[in-house]
Amino acid sequence: MMDWTDRHCRYFHRLMSTQALLFTEMVTAPALVRGGAVHLLDYDAAEHPVAVQLGGSDPAELAAATAICVDHGYDEVNLNVGCPSDRVQSGSFGAVLMKTPELVAECCAEMQAKSPVEVTVKCRIGVDDQVPEDVLPAFLSTIRAAGVRRVTIHARKAWLQGLSPKENRDIPPLDYDLVHAMKREFSDLHISINGGIDTLDAGLPHLENGLDGVMYGRAAYHQPADILLDADRRVYGHDHRVTRRQVLDGMRPYIADHLQNGGRLHSITRHMLGLFAGQPGARGWRRTLSEGAHAKGAGLEVLDAAMAHIAPEVLDF
Incomplete structure (x- = not known):
């Protein structure tokens, strides 16, 4: 790994x-x-x-x-x-x-x-x-x-x-x-x-x-x-389950802080490509993140564009 x-x-x-x-x-x-x-x-x-x-x-x-x-x-x-x-x-x-x-x-x-x-x-x-x-x-x-x-x-x-x-x-x-x-x-x-x-x-x-x-x-x-x-x-018997949308909402402030401190968007989003594996819209999600996150000055708007490929019912599952 x-x-x-x-x-x-x-x-x-x-x-x-x-x-x-x-x-x-x-x-x-x-x-x-x-x-x-x-x-x-x-x-x-x-x-x-x-x-x-x-x-x-x-x-x-x-x-x-x-x-x-x-x-x-x-x-x-x-x-x-x-x-x-x-x-x-x-x-x-x-x-x-x-x-x-x-x-x-x-x-x-x-x-x-x-x-x-x-x-x-x-x-x-x-x-x-x-x-x-x-x-x-x-x-x-x-x-x-x-x-x-x-x-x-x-x-x-x-x-x-x-x-x-x-x-x-x-x-x-x-x-x-x-x-x-x-x-x-x-x-x-x-x-x-x-x-x-x-x-x-x-x-x-x-x-x-x-x-x-x-x-x-x-x-x-x-x-x-x-x-x-x-x-x-x-596995653990805990009453805890988040949706993919909640995961992405949780990543937003983390990404913003990383960018504010001079980091590149790709450093984080490269690990997020598989979030919708096997789901409708996954290819568009991966392509948008892969292509857009490398651009100089890329920010959360790239994440928003990638999320646009995913249907609400998938985001909320």
């Missing part, structure tokens, strides 16, 4: 669900500790609950980065042990860490020592020629011994050699049964599932069958309303 789930995206998503835990893009520990790039941690208070996802493999550096994140008020610090990108591999972190569970455990222990909030892990079921049925239980056992209690498992292997990052999101087969088996074996762990779940309806059976959470990535980005608008009611 690099370059996708930035603070503008998260603010937009929060307007649709008051309860869902939101995640930052992955931020590398070296960028924070050595590069001083603390601006990557900026967020709006309305985003809570929000977790920061860190990438790294040096325990001391991850501990220092965790302390910085805690000072910024994040609700959770998550260590990424799942990203298969070449850039991540070259830094010896992300999915390649599935090969060194003891190092992951050491990193988590050092991070926990600096954090009053929970330190969690997102991982794959294995990488390359590993046998997931063997390595995943051993991995979970190792990090559990280090104090980790919450894990999100992307239910695919990552092929670090031979597949691109994009291919790693789709080609390795999903093994949901293995993730459910891990919950039965590690009943004390809070285990969420990730990978290939593209509707709210598709996620609910995982919760009904014992898992503690479902993580959405690309689906929540491309069709956010389909997944988030009903999540508070159907």
Whole structure:
């Protein structure tokens, strides 16, 4: 989700669900500790609950980065042990860490020592020629011994050699049964599932069958309303549902403030293109925003023009 789930995206998503835990893009520990790039941690208070996802493999550096994140008020610090990108591999972190569970455990222990909030892990079921049925239980056992209690498992292997990052999101087969088996074996762990779940309806059976959470990535980005608008009611039991019009009304002051401070309209509206996915007028909505938001001086009038493509009954649903 690099370059996708930035603070503008998260603010937009929060307007649709008051309860869902939101995640930052992955931020590398070296960028924070050595590069001083603390601006990557900026967020709006309305985003809570929000977790920061860190990438790294040096325990001391991850501990220092965790302390910085805690000072910024994040609700959770998550260590990424799942990203298969070449850039991540070259830094010896992300999915390649599935090969060194003891190092992951050491990193988590050092991070926990600096954090009053929970330190969690997102991982794959294995990488390359590993046998997931063997390595995943051993991995979970190792990090559990280090104090980790919450894990999100992307239910695919990552092929670090031979597949691109994009291919790693789709080609390795999903093994949901293995993730459910891990919950039965590690009943004390809070285990969420990730990978290939593209509707709210598709996620609910995982919760009904014992898992503690479902993580959405690309689906929540491309069709956010389909997944988030009903999540508070159907998942959390809260009597809360907003309409797409109310979401847009909530974005207007946020956009106006961003523009007033010298920001570009496109920086925000690029995350809003999927709001009407599958609805009449969606193509006109996307085209108007895509073409108009790039123009110099573009403002809320572009949003109004895009909304004109959407029928009132769709806006109010």
